[in-house]
Amino acid sequence: MMHQSTVETLPSRPALRSIAGMERRTESRSAKDPFATMGVSVAFSRDEEIYGQHESAALLYKVVSGAVRTYKILSDGRRQIGAFYLPGDVFGFESDAVHGFSAEAVNDTTLRVVRQSALTSLAEREIEVARELWKLTAAELRRVQNHSLLLVQTAHERVASFLLEMASRGRPGQEIQLPMPRRDIADYLGLTIETVSRTLTRLESSDAIELPSSRCIVLRDRAALRRLNG
Amino acid sequence: MMHQSTVETLPSRPALRSIAGMERRTESRSAKDPFATMGVSVAFSRDEEIYGQHESAALLYKVVSGAVRTYKILSDGRRQIGAFYLPGDVFGFESDAVHGFSAEAVNDTTLRVVRQSALTSLAEREIEVARELWKLTAAELRRVQNHSLLLVQTAHERVASFLLEMASRGRPGQEIQLPMPRRDIADYLGLTIETVSRTLTRLESSDAIELPSSRCIVLRDRAALRRLNG
DNA sequence: CGACACTTTGACGCACTTCAAAGGGGGTGG
DNA sequence: CCACCCCCTTTGAAGTGCGTCAAAGTGTCG
Numbered sequence: 001m002m003h004q005s006t007v008e009t010l011p012s013r014p015a016l017r018s019i020a021g022m023e024r025r026t027e028s029r030s031a032k033d034p035f036a037t038m039g040v041s042v043a044f045s046r047d048e049e050i051y052g053q054h055e056s057a058a059l060l061y062k063v064v065s066g067a068v069r070t071y072k073i074l075s076d077g078r079r080q081i082g083a084f085y086l087p088g089d090v091f092g093f094e095s096d097a098v099h100g101f102s103a104e105a106v107n108d109t110t111l112r113v114v115r116q117s118a119l120t121s122l123a124e125r126e127i128e129v130a131r132e133l134w135k136l137t138a139a140e141l142r143r144v145q146n147h148s149l150l151l152v153q154t155a156h157e158r159v160a161s162f163l164l165e166m167a168s169r170g171r172p173g174q175e176i177q178l179p180m181p182r183r184d185i186a187d188y189l190g191l192t193i194e195t196v197s198r199t200l201t202r203l204e205s206s207d208a209i210e211l212p213s214s215r216c217i218v219l220r221d222r223a224a225l226r227r228l229n230g
Numbered sequence: 231m232m233h234q235s236t237v238e239t240l241p242s243r244p245a246l247r248s249i250a251g252m253e254r255r256t257e258s259r260s261a262k263d264p265f266a267t268m269g270v271s272v273a274f275s276r277d278e279e280i281y282g283q284h285e286s287a288a289l290l291y292k293v294v295s296g297a298v299r300t301y302k303i304l305s306d307g308r309r310q311i312g313a314f315y316l317p318g319d320v321f322g323f324e325s326d327a328v329h330g331f332s333a334e335a336v337n338d339t340t341l342r343v344v345r346q347s348a349l350t351s352l353a354e355r356e357i358e359v360a361r362e363l364w365k366l367t368a369a370e371l372r373r374v375q376n377h378s379l380l381l382v383q384t385a386h387e388r389v390a391s392f393l394l395e396m397a398s399r400g401r402p403g404q405e406i407q408l409p410m411p412r413r414d415i416a417d418y419l420g421l422t423i424e425t426v427s428r429t430l431t432r433l434e435s436s437d438a439i440e441l442p443s444s445r446c447i448v449l450r451d452r453a454a455l456r457r458l459n460g
Numbered sequence: 461c462g463a464c465a466c467t468t469t470g471a472c473g474c475a476c477t478t479c480a481a482a483g484g485g486g487g488t489g490g
Numbered sequence: 491c492c493a494c495c496c497c498c499t500t501t502g503a504a505g506t507g508c509g510t511c512a513a514a515g516t517g518t519c520g
Contacts (some may be wrong), residue, residue: 072379080382082375095368100375124357134364138325141371144378145312145330149302151381152310152420155476182499190382195476197500213485214499385508412467422509427468444467444516 034119035062039112044105050092053102057094060116063087066109067179070101071187081188083143084180086169092116093136106180151190158189159199160228163209167219176217264349265292269342274335280322283332287324290346293317296339297409300331301417311418313373314410316399322346323366336410381420388419389429390458393439397449406447 041064044050050061053072061068068085082101085091092103093116123130150158162185166176178185182193189196200217203209208225210218219225271294274280280291283302291298298315312331315321322333323346353360380388392415396406408415412423419426430447433439438455440448449455 074379074383078382080379082378095365095371100372127354127357127360130357130360130364134360134367135325137364137367137371141325141367141374142330144371144374148312148374148378148381149304149310151378152308153304181497192477193499194478194501198476201500411465423467424469424510425508428508431468 034114035112038118039114042111042113044109044111046105046107048105050103050105050111051099053099055099056097057092057099058116059092059113060090060119061085061092061103062090062112064110064112067106068103068109068111069106069180069184069188070103072101079187080190081184083147084184084188086179090136093133093140095137106184154228155189155191155195155199156202157228158191159185159196159203160208160225162189163203163217163219164222164225167222174219176219178215178217182214264344265342268344268348270344272341272343274339274341276335276337278335280333280335280341281329283329285329286327287322287329288346289322289343290320290349291315291322291333292320292342294340294342297336298333298339298341299336299410299414299418300333302331309417310420311414313377314414314418316409320366323363323370325367336414384458385419385421385425385429386432387458388421389415389426389433390438390455392419393433393447393449394452394455397452404449406449408445408447412444 039062044066050068051057051059063085065087067087068089068091070082070085070091071079072082073079083091084106092099094100119129119133123133150161153161163176166178167174170176182196186193186196191199200209200211203225204211206224208219208221210220212218269292274296280298281287281289293315295317297317298319298321300312300315300321301309302312303309313321314336322329324330349359349363353363380391383391393406396408397404400406412426416423416426421429430439430441433455434441436454438449438451440450442448
């Protein structure tokens, strides 16, 4: 559950002129980043709910440390994960007044939080802010479109694309530290944990990757992985 | 191919104050609709390309009559359709300078076309226009999210959801006139034409729908269809 | 009327799921 | 510090929904 008392006392004086600092991986403390100037830090423990589907979307979040998943429960009880958000990523922004997905902390996570109303009212006067909010939505649109394309691929292609995605978002290098368990990967890719596990095993035996531990994956042959994805 | 000569002579004087008239099914000729005041009509014949993937996204389109599909070709040669646009729908808007999908006319189609630059430059001065452009992107985001959720469902659920979607977008009533062939439906739902055909046949034998002809579908039991979708 | 494109139907194969059980790996208590 | 336990992951075997391949049926336009 959210630390309401802390969040409710968000300072809302508009001390910024742009929200250009919102992009992924930018942790700038400059006056331009509303999360630095207007934000409040909130901690969530593993599997804790950040917000629920259909709750009003009053806040905008930036991941400081940890990881977040957004998801929906389908009518048959399956859980579909819509996105993972890693340090530097911004999430929780909705054009609707209400969240379309629920959000949970994958691990112990620290977020920086600002009121959406502070930004949208600021956008009324500052075209630059409006543009940044629009860019945020457009980036989400591209991300979801890519995710859509993933979901019509084979299991091998989905897993390979997932690994390449995580590699590009993590610190540069061959080694990926996965913040989430197999269950989350499966629900993100629309597969079962068994299929994800088997696919990783087969990628390892074909020397495309190494699996030193279940949460650590070393990319040995990116070209082979790319050959699989669309 | 596009009728370049016509399109190149688009009038670009900004005679509007808002693009509120852009929503689906709005065909208003009021001064508020930029497609009416600034637009040019262009005709496309069946299967004609409107724009290609990676082409620069200079124009914004509104369907007057007919239907449009956007798609990508996957690495294995399969075609994934991203969306269908019906009369009243707006498409072709990109935050990037470049189209992420290709667009084709499903049937003989008439479009109303405006320059994106005319709108984005107008948005610099008119916050109302900026808001409408952002709403357009947000609506696309929701549409793609729903489509994503479709793609992890069973064939029956996908087809049922598709029928309900088309019913809600077509003229009210139980009868759906499909503008597209089975191949397009299959590529939109991530299935084969055989599976789509078999699924429709089974929905007919379970009395959920009737199939007077291949392009006409009558919804007999919407509740049964809804029970299937997520 | 015939040619062609689209749709439907059938038989079979395969990729992924389901069901089941056997490994790890990390944390806690003895 | 070791041992036990719990959860996560891996592996195996069997089932199934959808894809593939093949052919027949249907509608449309020259």
